[in-house]
Amino acid sequence: MASSFAVKRLQRELIKLQAQTPPGITLISANDFSEWHLDIRVLDDTNPLYTNQTYRLRFTFSATYPIEPPEVVFLTRAPNGADPPVLNDYPVPMHPHVYSNGIICLDLLDKQAWSPVHNVESVCISLQSMLTGNRKNERPPNDADFVRSNMRRPRDISFLFHDEKV
Amino acid sequence: MESEDDFNSARSTDDEMMDDVESGYSDDDFDDLEIGEEEGFDAHDKITATQKQSYEVEFKVWTPKDIDEAQLRLINEVKDVLGQSPEATAILLRYSRWNREKLIEQYMDNQAAVLEGAGLGESNSTEARVQTLTGFTCDICCDDTSPMTTFAIKCGHRFCIDCYKTYVNAKVTDEAEAARIKCPADQCNRIVDNKSMELLVPDNLTDRYHELLVRTYVDDLENLKWCPAPNCEFAIQCKVKAKELKKVVPTVHCDCGHDFCFGCAYNDHLPAPCDLVKKWVKKCEDDSETANWISANTKECPKCASTIEKNGGCNHMTCRKCKHEFCWMCMGVWSEHGTSWYNCNRFEEKSGTEARDAQAKSRQSLERYLHYYNRYANHEQSAKLDKDIYVKTEKKMTQLQNHAQLSWIEVQFLDSASKALQRCRQTLKWTYAFAFYLERNNLTEIFEDNQKDLEMAVENLSELFEKPTDQLEKMKVEMMDKTAYCNKRRIILLNDTADNLRKSRHAFWSNDLGA
Numbered sequence: 001m002a003s004s005f006a007v008k009r010l011q012r013e014l015i016k017l018q019a020q021t022p023p024g025i026t027l028i029s030a031n032d033f034s035e036w037h038l039d040i041r042v043l044d045d046t047n048p049l050y051t052n053q054t055y056r057l058r059f060t061f062s063a064t065y066p067i068e069p070p071e072v073v074f075l076t077r078a079p080n081g082a083d084p085p086v087l088n089d090y091p092v093p094m095h096p097h098v099y100s101n102g103i104i105c106l107d108l109l110d111k112q113a114w115s116p117v118h119n120v121e122s123v124c125i126s127l128q129s130m131l132t133g134n135r136k137n138e139r140p141p142n143d144a145d146f147v148r149s150n151m152r153r154p155r156d157i158s159f160l161f162h163d164e165k166v
Numbered sequence: 167m168e169s170e171d172d173f174n175s176a177r178s179t180d181d182e183m184m185d186d187v188e189s190g191y192s193d194d195d196f197d198d199l200e201i202g203e204e205e206g207f208d209a210h211d212k213i214t215a216t217q218k219q220s221y222e223v224e225f226k227v228w229t230p231k232d233i234d235e236a237q238l239r240l241i242n243e244v245k246d247v248l249g250q251s252p253e254a255t256a257i258l259l260r261y262s263r264w265n266r267e268k269l270i271e272q273y274m275d276n277q278a279a280v281l282e283g284a285g286l287g288e289s290n291s292t293e294a295r296v297q298t299l300t301g302f303t304c305d306i307c308c309d310d311t312s313p314m315t316t317f318a319i320k321c322g323h324r325f326c327i328d329c330y331k332t333y334v335n336a337k338v339t340d341e342a343e344a345a346r347i348k349c350p351a352d353q354c355n356r357i358v359d360n361k362s363m364e365l366l367v368p369d370n371l372t373d374r375y376h377e378l379l380v381r382t383y384v385d386d387l388e389n390l391k392w393c394p395a396p397n398c399e400f401a402i403q404c405k406v407k408a409k410e411l412k413k414v415v416p417t418v419h420c421d422c423g424h425d426f427c428f429g430c431a432y433n434d435h436l437p438a439p440c441d442l443v444k445k446w447v448k449k450c451e452d453d454s455e456t457a458n459w460i461s462a463n464t465k466e467c468p469k470c471a472s473t474i475e476k477n478g479g480c481n482h483m484t485c486r487k488c489k490h491e492f493c494w495m496c497m498g499v500w501s502e503h504g505t506s507w508y509n510c511n512r513f514e515e516k517s518g519t520e521a522r523d524a525q526a527k528s529r530q531s532l533e534r535y536l537h538y539y540n541r542y543a544n545h546e547q548s549a550k551l552d553k554d555i556y557v558k559t560e561k562k563m564t565q566l567q568n569h570a571q572l573s574w575i576e577v578q579f580l581d582s583a584s585k586a587l588q589r590c591r592q593t594l595k596w597t598y599a600f601a602f603y604l605e606r607n608n609l610t611e612i613f614e615d616n617q618k619d620l621e622m623a624v625e626n627l628s629e630l631f632e633k634p635t636d637q638l639e640k641m642k643v644e645m646m647d648k649t650a651y652c653n654k655r656r657i658i659l660l661n662d663t664a665d666n667l668r669k670s671r672h673a674f675w676s677n678d679l680g681a
């Protein structure tokens with residue numbers, strides 16, 4: 001649950017996001033200050049990997065946000081009781097840093113590299129550009145094992161960042 | 167043996183191992199071997215281990231008091247050279263990562279720059295840091311109340327002082343950081359200096375903050391490391407450098423009882439070098455499902471197929487039903503073990519013709535991995551079972567002490583045996599990771615012979631260990647002999663591998679195919 005410090009900051013972010021979001025980014029739900037959903041699209045039509053696809057992100061905020069990063073994953077399934085019910089799972093974008101269960105391996109979201117000046121919008125923009133710049137139709141090399149065995153939350157995993165350039 | 171001296175030192179160690187059997191092994195035993203001062207150690211410091219075996223490294227255990235005193239000594243020495251107060255000197259030393267020579271040199275070279283860098287310069291006045299501004303928006307809380315009290319360090323990235331405090335507070339509390347906290351701005355690597363920290367850290371955290379500062383002394387020095395045992399407050403000093411880790415395996419013994427590798431902080435992994443251990447552990451994690459069936463505690467008797475459960479550490483199995491005796495690890499006939507037929511520890515490569523196509527090759531590579539993993543996991547498991555048995559035996563020995571009027575001293579041989587079993591199995595376990603990556607050359611056979619000898623010694627002792635309690639007393643002498651023999655075989659194996667590593671005589675596969 002968010003602290004008053006986090007709530008104050010999230011309130012301001014929400015007002016801004018409700019007024020305007022950058023192209024390709026849509027606020028879907030922000031019912032409280034612990035979990036928000038946003039959609040992102042890749043705007044570059046010349047990248048065939050992501051054409052006509054919308055990806056849903058789930059942000060989870062801890063009491064220490066924004067001192068500590070939010071947990072950000074690509075949602076694979078609609079939460080129970082979605083209205084109207086969503087029949088299809090959400091797609092998870094193909095990327096060497098995105099596991100097929102939606103977990104993202106991005107240094108920006110790691111405690112060490114995170115800066116409290118980042119926010120929901122800047123994270124969305126970073127993810128958008130991470131996808132835009134990618135031409136590899138690949139999952140991380142250990143995807144199958146990781147997805148099968150991982151029971152941990154993303155924040156408890158210390159990733160070895162495969163390749164900072166991708 | 168290369169010289170008379172080597173011979174003598176080896177012999178004195180055997181005697182010492184015999185003593186261990188009597189007294190129970192403890193790190194205090196090293197105290198008797200103090201040989202005065204060594205370079206890098208202060209004269210009054212106790213040297214707890216000396217170079218007495220090829221595989222052993224020199225190290226020293228530091229108590230929290232030792233750490234405090236060493237810092238104070240250094241601060242006192244350096245403060246006179248720099249002409250600064252003890253407080254300022256401490257800040258300067260932490261800034262230079264406790265590198266005295268570098269600090270003095272840079273200070274003499276450009277005093278103003280060093281003071282600036284450490285946050286002690288003239289431009290670092292409180293006024294420069296704390297400013298009350300109008301029309302300012304804080305990038306952390308997004309607040310734009312006017313006027314606002316703001317804070318910035320040397321880099322000039324300014325935030326409202328409340329956010330700065332919250333940020334620093336979280337770093338100290340949640341991440342145990344003190345001397346390496348970066349400016350909150352994105353991509354800014356400027357460290358929040360000590361003087362700023364004193365302004366920002368709330369009163370209730372100052373003690374914790376200073377405690378963390380004291381810890382930087384150990385964190386910053388390459389030859390000092392914290393003991394990784396939970397709640398242990400000791401640090402270990404060892405001269406082995408990161409770049410030497412391919413040639414030496416620096417196992418150290420903390421006074422809390424924990425044995426660990428100074429190179430990688432993993433539990434004692436002699437004789438395998440750190441990089442092999444890392445690769446092996448990773449491989450075992452990745453292949454855990456393939457290998458899962460192996461660690462199961464039940465197998466079928468190779469003769470009558472009835473289910474056999476392993477409930478002790480010993481690998482010499484006798485089927486209850488058909489009385490067939492076999493080896494748990496290779497499932498081979500036990501009577502062939504200990505003769506020239508014995509090849510339980512060695513992986514027999516199939517002849518080249520059989521493994522020509524890719525599928526056969528990958529099957530053979532899997533079989534090879536499973537061969538070594540099987541033995542690795544088995545010793546790990548056996549060590550646990552031996553420990554369980556000891557706990558049970560200890561109970562019975564207490565009863566025996568009461569009823570048969572045996573003294574506490576008279577039952578200690580069991581403790582020594584148990585410890586030898588644990589220690590030798592720990593070593594054996596890692597010999598299999600070592601062997602997995604070992605490229606065959608003319609030394610491999612000697613290694614495998616040493617491994618086999620240690621393995622047989624361990625199995626023999628383990629077998630005695632599982633005998634019913636009422637037989638244990640009359641087996642005392644035999645057990646003590648076998649305990650000493652196990653310890654001796656372990657030392658021989660470790661000395662041999664350590665010598666070869668040091669001289670780069672072993673070659674290792676860079677991939678894990680082993681083919």
Ligand SMILES: [Zn+2]
Nearest residue numbers: 304307326329
């Ligand atoms: Zn602020």
Ligand SMILES: [Zn+2]
Nearest residue numbers: 321323349354
């Ligand atoms: Zn900065």
Ligand SMILES: [Zn+2]
Nearest residue numbers: 393398420422
């Ligand atoms: Zn310890």
Ligand SMILES: [Zn+2]
Nearest residue numbers: 427429430440
């Ligand atoms: Zn190591």
